[in-house]
Amino acid sequence: MVKMRVMQVTRPGGPFELVEREIADPGPGHVRIKVEACGVCHSDAMTKEGMWPGIRYPRVPGHEIAGIVDAVGEGVAGWTRGQRAGVGWHGGHCGYCDSCRRGDFVTCQIAFQVTGISYDGGYADYMIAPAGALALIPEGLSAVDAAPLMCAGVTTFNSLRNSGARLGELVAILGVGGLGHLAIQYAAKMGFRVVAIARGTDKEPFVRKLGASHYIDNNDQDPAQELLKLGGARVILATAPDNTAISAVLDGLGVNGKLIIVGVAAEPLQVSSIPLIMGRRSIMGWPSGSPIDSQDALSFSVLTGVRAMTQVFPLERAAEAYDLMMSGKVRFRAVLTTAQ
Ligand SMILES: NC(=O)c1ccc[n+]([C@@H]2O[C@H](COP(=O)([O-])OP(=O)(O)OC[C@H]3O[C@@H](n4cnc5c(N)ncnc54)[C@H](OP(=O)(O)O)[C@@H]3O)[C@@H](O)[C@H]2O)c1
Ligand SMILES: [Zn+2]
Incomplete structure (x- = not known):
């Protein structure tokens, strides 16, 4: 069985641990993403320090994910292997509550999931997400440029435009x-x-x-x-x-x-x-945005040249990147990359 690396946290306030896990197949309605880059957001503290209620550990943080669709589960329409995709904080929704039917997936009160909290996130070589949580990454943005836009970008873009x-x-x-x-x-x-x-x-x-x-x-x-x-x-x-x-x-x-x-x-x-x-x-x-808001943020960034200033770290140095971010010293977004 082929293995992947993840940086997991096993308890609230515990350290990051580099471990190997088997690469799982995506279930129905899910997609496996080969992570290329993942931003380190201040909200990752919710997973790392256990500030979000009910987190099940061990948990892999990370909700600013940019990568490539690597495997597609049963019943997924619209995504194929090899496409560039991002996953943000919004990690899935029910699709049938009043909010979802109005197209406001972020306020779904039935089955809203948070990437890196409800399920494992992007501090890893691979991650699995519901197909409804994916945003298409346009040409013209590298993975390192796209990753921070999946949370820091869409949150500010979307709150300002509304x-x-x-x-x-x-x-x-x-x-x-x-x-x-x-x-x-x-x-x-x-x-x-x-x-x-x-x-x-x-x-x-x-x-x-x-x-x-x-x-x-x-x-x-x-x-x-x-x-x-x-x-x-x-x-x-x-x-x-x-x-x-x-x-x-x-x-x-x-x-x-x-x-x-x-x-x-x-x-x-x-x-x-x-x-x-x-x-x-x-x-x-204002809570972040839905995947289509993320696509809008990515497109607007390509159009206007908005980019995060990034400091890139290899995945295994996630703890250093996280500490730098928490101490306010990072300029201005730490991004983890999986390339070895
Ligand atoms: N609503 C959402 O959907 C959403 C999405 C993403 C993140 N968030 C939240 O948004 C916050 C920011 O996230 P981030 O990733 O941007 O964090 P970050 O990179 O750590 O930046 C936070 C910044 O706030 C500044 N700051 C702290 N206290 C300040 C004060 N008293 N006066 C002026 N500036 C101050 C810090 O400046 P110094 O350099 O002076 O320390 C730091 O640069 C976090 O609470 C995060 O959880 C919310
Ligand atoms: Zn975030």
Whole structure:
């Protein structure tokens, strides 16, 4: 039996372990993917540290997968061996609940699955996913370029394109990490006036190159006051996993402004109700996107040149890549590759 390598976690908070497993065949409705690249997302902490309820260990994290369809299970229509495919955080849905029938697969309440949590993900040579979780990767994107777009990319692309902000309006991106550095690029390419908010001054020249026309150092400046000086934000996309920092930007929303939270923080969010009410401001969360949203994010990236800045690691150095990401030192997305 031919073997594959996986980087698994055997208990919440446990270390990554490199082990060999048999390469399984995909069951009905499933596809096996030969993983070429897998991004290391901050949300992999949910698997690694056991922050998501009910995870069954050992588990292989990874939901920013780019690879090649390697085997197709019974009853799968539309996918053939050799096609380039990606799998993101959205790892499957029921197809028949009210949300799915409306085409909103990400809010499926019946059988929503998360890649790398509900089943093994992409820190591996091969992975198996439901066919409904796959996105087609276009020509013009390498696997290393495509992988981070399968979560960091689609989450920011999709939240921004559904944000209600219009051309020329002020859009602020809080947190310049894996998601944030893509969000700045998407927001600029979508025609918004972009403000980047990050700690310290070292990221300023970089975010300006990515398309931000304003920079706020939230260590040294009051980000809400600075946003108001610019007229108030139509949208603030919060990618920083820190609700203290998110609370601090809230008053920088303009009238009808919207705070969209994608970063996952442990502590509760502090909100004052009067500014929300008087300015008809709103707060919403945004969960990634469906596979067709991912395809749109990939195509938009090819069209506009949006790319993640990546640091590439071989699969067996997943622990190092993960630690670098968790310490905020990665520039700006770690990507694991399986080539030996
Ligand atoms: N909603 C969704 O569908 C979805 C999808 C993917 C990820 N996520 C979540 O989104 C968050 C970001 O993920 P990621 O992969 O981009 O993580 P990441 O690469 O680790 O980046 C997080 C960034 O947030 C910045 N940050 C943290 N605290 C800050 C503060 N007080 N002020 C300003 N910046 C701050 C960090 O900056 P420093 O460099 O200063 O440390 C870091 O660059 C995570 O919580 C992740 O779980 C959600
Ligand atoms: Zn993710």
